[in-house]
Amino acid sequence: MDPDHRALLRTHRLELSGQLLVSDTIVPLLYQEDILSEAQVEEVESQPTNRHKCLKLLDLLPNRGPRAFDCFLRSLKDFSWVRDKLLLELQTPTGPATADLRLPDSVLQEVPSDRVLSRLASRLGSEWELVLMDLGLSAEDLFRCRSDHRLSTHAAVLAGLVQWRRCGGKTATVQRLAKSLQEAGVHPSVLEEVLL
Structure with a gap:
């Protein structure tokens, strides 16, 4: 689509x-x-x-x-x-x-919390693998997330997002996440909703 x-x-x-x-x-x-x-x-x-x-x-x-x-x-x-x-x-x-992300710079520079990542994981649809690959996870990482959490897509997505944040440290910001969401075709309002 x-x-x-x-x-x-x-x-x-x-x-x-x-x-x-x-x-x-x-x-x-x-x-x-x-x-x-x-x-x-x-x-x-x-x-x-x-x-x-x-x-x-x-x-x-x-x-x-x-x-x-x-x-x-x-x-x-x-x-x-x-x-x-x-x-x-x-x-x-x-x-x-063409809608732009309407978030203050201070929020864009923050590292997302567990709560934000969990809420985002529940809102991502089929694009979740594209998002995680754009964030730098390998195909092997994605396979591990899927196989470790066979019964819950939400848990698999959350595991991938947490792994990205752990590996990225201070560079794992909301802004970096927004860029990957945009690349995967996820509407900016999805991220805005989870940050409220």
Whole structure:
């Protein structure tokens, strides 16, 4: 999925989860178009509430290939106001891809705390490996994080972030983290949220 599309979905994640009913037409169309597998449809449908179903779908979509976003927009025929808003924001030159990080220099120069890293680990989606590799972790380090924490992606991501901070020392700053997040296509608001 295009980084701008991924960032747009992340930016409107909570808003979308409150407005969309994914079980009726959205999930069936995405399955029909071979964007979602049968197992992924079951994973979405097994969620307890509609909001959770939508959030699960938004977690899966960025990894479903270059057609995923366009198919998702087509699936919003019953939610035309949502589709129109997303399309309008994509056409606006100050969309999510060009948004700047709005943090004071003092915060950017800090080394992130365990709490900040944990909150960030819970918000990173499929981009977490790209972020950790950009931060300097090797493929072997990533494999170790995954294998040591097979049952929890959050724990694997957190282990990688803590390892980066330990190895980087005083150079492991919020600013360096922001740069890696940007390189991986993660919207700047994600880091702003975890620092609040």
